[in-house]
Amino acid sequence: MKIGVYFCNCGSNISDKVDSVQVYQALEGLTDVAYFKINDLMCSEDGKQFLNDDIAAEKPDRIVIAACSPREHENTFMRVLTGAGMNPYLMQMVNIREQVAWVTDGVDKASAKAAQFIKGAIKRVGFHKPLEKKSIEMSPDVLIIGAGPAGLKAAITIAETGRKVTLVEKSPVIGGQPVLYEEVFPNLECAPCMLEPLLNEILHGEHAENIEILTLSEVVELTGFYGNFIAKIKKTPRYADLNQCIGCGECIGVCPVDIKNEFNNGLDVRHAISLSFAGALPNVPFIDMTACLRAKGEDCKLCERSCPLGEGIILYDDAEETVERRMGAVIVAVGASLYDAGLIPKLGAGTVPDVYTSFEFERLLSSTGPTGGQLVTSSGKTPESIALIHCVGSLDSNHKEYCSGVCCQSAFKYNLMVEHKLNDAHIYHLYKELVYPGKEEFFLYKRAKENINSAFTRYLNIGSLEITAAEDGRILIKNTLSEKGAIKADMVVLCPALAPSKDTDKLNEVLGTTADTYGFFEELHGRLDCAKSKVRGIYIAGACQSPMNIAQAMTQGMAAAGYVLSGLAEGKQLEIEPITASVDAQRCSGCRVCMLLCPYKAISLDAETRKSSVNEVLCQGCGTCAAACPSGALSSNHFTNEAIFAEIEGVLA
Amino acid sequence: MSNGSSFEPKIVGFLCNWCSYAGADKAGGSQKSYPPNVNVIRVMCSGRVDPQFILKAYSAGADGVLILACHPGDCHYKEGNYKAMQRHRLLLRVLNQLGIESERCKFDYVSAGEGDKFISIITEMVDAVRALGPLNKVIILDNIGYNTMEERS
Ligand code: SF4
Ligand code: SF4
Numbered sequence: 001m002k003i004g005v006y007f008c009n010c011g012s013n014i015s016d017k018v019d020s021v022q023v024y025q026a027l028e029g030l031t032d033v034a035y036f037k038i039n040d041l042m043c044s045e046d047g048k049q050f051l052n053d054d055i056a057a058e059k060p061d062r063i064v065i066a067a068c069s070p071r072e073h074e075n076t077f078m079r080v081l082t083g084a085g086m087n088p089y090l091m092q093m094v095n096i097r098e099q100v101a102w103v104t105d106g107v108d109k110a111s112a113k114a115a116q117f118i119k120g121a122i123k124r125v126g127f128h129k130p131l132e133k134k135s136i137e138m139s140p141d142v143l144i145i146g147a148g149p150a151g152l153k154a155a156i157t158i159a160e161t162g163r164k165v166t167l168v169e170k171s172p173v174i175g176g177q178p179v180l181y182e183e184v185f186p187n188l189e190c191a192p193c194m195l196e197p198l199l200n201e202i203l204h205g206e207h208a209e210n211i212e213i214l215t216l217s218e219v220v221e222l223t224g225f226y227g228n229f230i231a232k233i234k235k236t237p238r239y240a241d242l243n244q245c246i247g248c249g250e251c252i253g254v255c256p257v258d259i260k261n262e263f264n265n266g267l268d269v270r271h272a273i274s275l276s277f278a279g280a281l282p283n284v285p286f287i288d289m290t291a292c293l294r295a296k297g298e299d300c301k302l303c304e305r306s307c308p309l310g311e312g313i314i315l316y317d318d319a320e321e322t323v324e325r326r327m328g329a330v331i332v333a334v335g336a337s338l339y340d341a342g343l344i345p346k347l348g349a350g351t352v353p354d355v356y357t358s359f360e361f362e363r364l365l366s367s368t369g370p371t372g373g374q375l376v377t378s379s380g381k382t383p384e385s386i387a388l389i390h391c392v393g394s395l396d397s398n399h400k401e402y403c404s405g406v407c408c409q410s411a412f413k414y415n416l417m418v419e420h421k422l423n424d425a426h427i428y429h430l431y432k433e434l435v436y437p438g439k440e441e442f443f444l445y446k447r448a449k450e451n452i453n454s455a456f457t458r459y460l461n462i463g464s465l466e467i468t469a470a471e472d473g474r475i476l477i478k479n480t481l482s483e484k485g486a487i488k489a490d491m492v493v494l495c496p497a498l499a500p501s502k503d504t505d506k507l508n509e510v511l512g513t514t515a516d517t518y519g520f521f522e523e524l525h526g527r528l529d530c531a532k533s534k535v536r537g538i539y540i541a542g543a544c545q546s547p548m549n550i551a552q553a554m555t556q557g558m559a560a561a562g563y564v565l566s567g568l569a570e571g572k573q574l575e576i577e578p579i580t581a582s583v584d585a586q587r588c589s590g591c592r593v594c595m596l597l598c599p600y601k602a603i604s605l606d607a608e609t610r611k612s613s614v615n616e617v618l619c620q621g622c623g624t625c626a627a628a629c630p631s632g633a634l635s636s637n638h639f640t641n642e643a644i645f646a647e648i649e650g651v652l653a
Numbered sequence: 654m655s656n657g658s659s660f661e662p663k664i665v666g667f668l669c670n671w672c673s674y675a676g677a678d679k680a681g682g683s684q685k686s687y688p689p690n691v692n693v694i695r696v697m698c699s700g701r702v703d704p705q706f707i708l709k710a711y712s713a714g715a716d717g718v719l720i721l722a723c724h725p726g727d728c729h730y731k732e733g734n735y736k737a738m739q740r741h742r743l744l745l746r747v748l749n750q751l752g753i754e755s756e757r758c759k760f761d762y763v764s765a766g767e768g769d770k771f772i773s774i775i776t777e778m779v780d781a782v783r784a785l786g787p788l789n790k791v792i793i794l795d796n797i798g799y800n801t802m803e804e805r806s
Contacts, residue, residue, distance in 0.1 A: 071670075072678075103681050104689045105686045624733045627740070644694065648694065
């Protein structure tokens with residue numbers, strides 16, 4: 001084997017400390033070393049040209065470059081090798097600058113250390129194999145789970161580039177949580193009006209044909225890997241034709257069944273056939289078959305008969321189906337839910353009348369809500385005072401340790417909305433901490449403070465608050481830690497922390513993604529890559545990753561779209577780094593040790609042959625599996641046992 | 654090989670590419686010198702460090718072995734550093750039975766920014782192994798995975 005050694009002086013960075021003559025002498029007698037050449041600055045244009053020409057002339061089998069850190073110029077020299085017609089993996093760099101010249105006292109010691117390092121490389125490089133980057137086709141299409149702000153923003157952004165988006169939404173409507181709000185902070189914009197253009201764009205815009213919206217649907221299986229995922233999506237029937245229905249709503253009033261309306265958090269009733277709320281999009285009703293009389297064997301056809309378009313719009317025979325879609329990437333944007341205030345029972349959620357959570361209160365304030373936006377107590381009275389409890393379950397090691405950042409803003413918003421609706425109602429803010437970060441957020445707090453009917457009181461521990469029904473029909477709020485008098489209010493609004501939605505665990509299982517310590521979808525890196533999950537090709541956006549407001553969710557939707565657009569460019573092939581693991585099937589005993597170890601789920605066991613194999617797209621080349629295989633069947637390309645053993649022998653020789 | 658103050662231990666250091674190797678480069682950037690006794694072998698992840706590599710190093714003449722990994726939670730490959738840490742703990746028990754002092758096999762965490770920590774780990778390790786003297790046992794590796802030991806000549 002012909003091995004060439006190149007020694008770079010790095011200007012004088014290396015040559016000041018490492019004497020190339022001493023190094024050369026130390027290498028004397030090593031078999032296979034065909035030549036030893038010195039260059040002054042190998043990474044310069046001249047240096048690279050020299051290397052290129054020299055490789056072309058010498059035609060070595062392997063080369064060793066003793067220079068700076070491979071973290072600095074390994075890629076540079078690999079490109080030179082490729083250009084000179086040599087496989088770039090047939091080289092080993094030796095770091096004699098950062099790890100020798102700059103850190104060793106005395107020329108003799110530095111030269112000796114450099115020689116040891118170079119000997120290791122010479123020994124090792126003989127075991128290098130030519131490796132080729134492979135590439136495979138990728139689908140540029142995308143699956144988005146969740147049609148809230150983050151998912152919608154990502155969907156339209158990606159669809160605008162002509163790619164196909166499958167938007168899967170569990171509920172019958174798109175728009176997420178904000179479409180249920182009358183007004184949003186910080187400037188009390190009408191939420192449905194704010195979202196309408198975006199929703200319209202998605203449903204009927206120029207690029208709508210690129211977006212397939214599957215409402216009442218859930219992803220039940222995901223297989224494959226970045227560039228080539230296949231998803232199974234279960235569609236629950238809507239029992240109404242999405243394309244033909246004109247949304248007149250004639251069918252709804254005739255339905256004889258009344259059930260609790262979950263879209264108003266159970267605060268009123270709806271029919272078995274219904275729209276989620278006035279103005280819900282898509283504007284097509286759905287039948288809740290668990291409630292419909294037909295499910296109980298009756299032959300009710302009242303809704304179908306009332307349809308002005310005649311038969312064929314209401315589809316009683318609609319059935320559940322599972323569809324399959326292929327895509328290159330997945331964006332998870334399933335949002336968050338509220339921390340269950342029932343876990344702090346003394347707050348009276350669900351037990352004391354007129355105690356509401358913030359989501360329920362949003363519906364009470366909404367003109368499409370159960371009271372048409374009128375604030376009245378359950379006994380029909382106009383409230384004279386309303387207590388807003390901040391930090392419910394937040395900043396509390398017994399509940400959620402974090403601050404969600406949005407609950408204070410909601411409470412300040414309620415202050416203003418209540419002020420608008422009920423001129424002189426008293427408003428109490430009970431809080432643990434008040435936060436208003438950001439350039440617009442202080443405004444609402446200031447407005448609340450300026451209202452002479454608003455009072456702010458701090459509590460230390462949510463566990464010391466007791467909310468009970470008083471005998472006079474009002475609500476008594478006591479702080480058991482305080483000797484001061486209790487507060488009486490006609491209505492209480494609990495503002496709980498944002499918490500992971502209840503489907504998070506199930507979805508993590510389906511997607512192979514992970515949850516963080518709080519149960520939110522775990523990001524790859526909290527600052528650098530908070531829109532990436534730990535699975536390649538699966539991105540996370542919006543409040544399913546961390547509590548956040550609408551603006552942040554939209555931005556993160558864009559961030560996820562950005563990853564998709566740059567990574568899955570049309571017609572681009574997925575380049576697979578050749579430094580992966582590979583299995584020698586002959587030696588594999590099928591013990592599955594490697595499968596359980598691989599952090600990327602890159603290894604699978606063939607059910608028939610009982611042999612492992614490595615998926616090169618998923619494998620990141622860490623080599624953890626190779627270090628563990630008891631049969632020596634797994635090897636780590638470019639970092640094979642042979643190469644490392646040889647390097648060990650070389651550096652110690 | 655002579656013992657005493659002139660003894661210069663030979664140490665093999667397995668450094669993960671992303672944190673520790675970068676930490677060593679960082680130490681280089683600050684141009685502070687440290688003992689030259691550690692021969693660095695770069696691996697992509699500390700999880701790649703097969704206990705056999707460590708045994709091989711002893712059998713090839715190393716007086717000590719150092720494994721440096723990313724800090725917990727920072728592994729570029731999620732959790733290779735935990736695997737490395739667990740394997741190191743197990744290996745210490747084996748080495749103990751072979752009569753190799755635990756000071757000769759050290760595991761630690763160095764991030765890409767911790768050049769100074771890298772220098773102090775190297776310095777302490779070299780001092781500790783110098784104090785122990787040369788490893789005068791040889792581990793014989795055979796290819797069916799049994800490791801035995803002989804006195805070094
Ligand atoms: S650890 Fe080795 S022997 Fe066991 S299944 Fe994986 S490749 Fe096969
Ligand atoms: S090298 Fe790492 S990523 Fe690749 S298969 Fe092995 S354990 Fe998984």
